[in-house]
Amino acid sequence: MPLVSSPGLLPLPSLGSNLLAAHELMSFTLGFHIVLACLGVAFPAIALTANYLGLKHGDEAAMRLARRWSKVMAVTFATGAVTGTVLSFEFGLLWPRFIERFGSAFGIAFAVEGIFFFTEAIFLAIYLYGWKRLSGWAHFWSGTPMVVAGIGGAFSVVAANAWMNRPQGFTLDPAGKVVSTDPLRVLFNPAWGYEVPHMIFAAYMVAGFLVASVYAVGMLRGRRDRLHRLGLLIPLTIALIATPIQIFVGDMAARAVAHDQPAKFAAFECVRKTGAHQAEYVGGVCTSGGVKGGIAIPGLDSWLVGFSTGTRVTGLDSIPPAERPPANTLLHLSFGAMVGIGTALLLLGVWLAIAWRRRRDMPRTPWFLRAVAVSGAAAIAALWCGWIVTEVGRQPWIVQGYMRTSEAVTRAGGIWWAFALVVLLYAGLGTGAVLVLRAMSRRWREEGEEAGEAEAPYGPPAAAGEAPA
Amino acid sequence: MTRADVAAAIRWIGATLYALFGGADFGAGFWDLVAGGAQRGERPRGLIQSSLTPVWEANHVWLIFILVVLWTGFPDAFGAVMSTLYVPLALAALGIVLRGAGFAFRKSIRRLGARRAMGATFALSSVLTPFFMGTVAGAIAAGNVPAQGNGDAFASWTGPLPLLVGALFVASGAYLAAVFLVGDARRAGGREAALAARSGDPATPALPNPDLETYFSRRALGAALVAGAFAAAGLVALHAEARYLFDRLTDQGLPLVILSALCGLGVLLSLLRGWRRPLRPLAAGAVVAVVWGWGVAQAPYLLPTSLKITESAAPPDTLAAILAVFIAAAVIVLPALGLLYWLSQRELLND
Ligand code: HDD
């Protein structure tokens, strides 16, 4: 191994702290990107639904929503594209050994992703800027490739992640170098079948609840016109349809993880000793003496894994100490939060369905709107929790069973500085995006639909129209 | 040709397209930066914005393409580059974030102060990003990236050659952008004249766009000269710092170098004579020829002179997958890209 030949930006950062810094930087930037990625995957379908309803029924409010949402997408897409580009750099900058050793296998999925990114960027531009000059239906159809590209993009990135959990499709020489690959086996690894749909439905939930929550807040503030009702109902319906499917897929995922990634499962379920009749714990802190403070449901954990309380579940005692995931309590609570939020959102759907059957309208109580108003944040929280379960639960491995994260990390100095800079930068980026979106919505309210952007970037004040923004 | 050569060629095609479209995209930002105060710069900035808006995201996917093909097809080289040149690469990534955010936010806000701040962010990072990318290319050309990685984090890219290549990236982008904008200004002028003629309203005379055309053709001329000067200085630096590349560039690569110079002269002539048609193909030709000249000169090496293409290549099935993706991209993406540029050139895309 070559020694560190560069002094780095900081005097002698130790590798240990480099690993931690790289962890923090990676998870922070991924956590940020993933929210925008969800909008990239699912927002086009939501906007196109409104567009379709608008065209089909000549519904002006639906058309207006589609137009507004496409402008919102322009902002979230740009933010998603730049944060995604940062991730591509980061793989190399933070984990050069990982890419060096496994890039020829892991990278295949990302190469496929390129096609979808192009498709998405191209048709987004056509849809976004084609409102004025393309005919209604031609314009609608120009948006549909985005839906396919979003799903394809999610497939390829998450297949790469699934491969890190269940690597296959390559052979190593004695020195550990990849000497041959089987691209199809890399892509269609055993974990893709549940991770990919779970992510896609998560994206539809996050985007749907998030957009609905914006209009719920508006309605709570007294804006109860048709625009707001539709703006709430269209995305909410889409998200609520995704919810039960998501729970079904999640259940499948949990069983598969129990089988294929027993260390992860044992860690997030706090299973100490291998055996049958394992209890399921709701909440609580994992300690070496078992779960403290949670509610125990006897036998349920075993039952969930094998539909019988007699099912044997691998405990951490069967995993060599050096291969046990860290932070079991964090994993346990994250998993619990994801499941809890999923269940709560399912109940929200049940509530709406009952009210709709009774009166063909949503529940009248403001509590319903309040629940929708927080559903977007809740879905994002579930998304993050799920990723914590997947990623922290895989530790200490970066490629399960083949490469430890500590072997993969860069030797470059100054990662903590980079982390601090990126946090500041992304704080600015996030704040900027939110401010821009709020200013746009205020402008729409005050000046009506056609309050577009000024023509030139910044003309003299009189020409640019110093709008109250 | 081995599969490794094919994969290397695919990456080079990606690099060429990025140099053209990404380069022009950055260059437009350069002209935004130097367009002057709000009053004076209003019209050039307006043209720049309307030309860039529909295409800037697609233009940058080429970068992702290059990165991904490199890390999948040539993982060792990727690791070596990343673990050595992380400083300019991180700065380029920073520039990409600031540029994208600045551009997208500027379009969507109204307040003059905030627009200016966002515009300045966009424009400034449009210059810094290609500069740092250029230093990366220069450092690789100079042979400063050792095959096993972890080369010197600063000395590797702060020599004369990397810095010159950085400057050359900025200048050639500005040159391409100015040439493209000449055409855009012409079209925008034609459209406005047609609109005014149709409305027959003497109170709104056709906006005099010929002046924007002149504006950008003067700048294209300046940028062409500056880029040419940097390229010539680059050759001198190449002679001193990258002898291997220099020797091959003046041997195998010579026809392409000459072709590039001829295209460049053709652009100058067209600009002086006011010929518009050959302008874009010639300007693009000058850049493509240089990029391929470099590729030919570097040929068996990915990192001159320590890592050969074949030594760094991924296993054959991975390379075949890259080829398959490339073919799929050619079938799906190229027509779509063509559609996008066609629609945007026909002014069917605007808001
Ligand atoms: C809206 C978000 C959301 C909701 C409501 C749920 N999940 Fe989830 N979950 C995710 C969003 C998510 C994710 C997108 O964050 C993850 C991370 C990796 C992945 O494939 O999906 C995930 C991972 C993930 C994993 C780990 C997979 C692995 O590491 O390979 C399991 C076992 C579950 N989920 C199980 C569930 C169950 C039983 C749910 C029932 C309610 C559930 N999830 C709801």
Ligand code: HEM
């Ligand atoms: C699909 C895509 C993803 C891929 C390919 C991926 C890949 C990686 C890689 C290479 C690491 C470095 C190893 C490490 O730091 O331990 C990592 C860590 C991590 N990722 Fe992911 N990741 C993906 C998605 C996500 C998302 C969306 C999130 C968050 C919301 C996330 C959260 C984390 C966390 C928290 C860690 C650190 C684990 C630890 O510190 O123990 N990942 N991931």
Ligand code: HEM
């Ligand atoms: C480790 C992980 C990841 C990397 C390296 C990554 C990389 C990227 C890159 C480079 C872009 C910009 C493409 C452009 O310029 O148009 C991007 C955008 C995007 N990414 Fe990611 N990504 C990661 C995780 C994810 C995940 C987990 C998903 C989805 C489920 C996702 C979905 C998207 C989508 C849909 C876009 C399009 C632009 C947008 O929606 O804003 N990405 N990503």
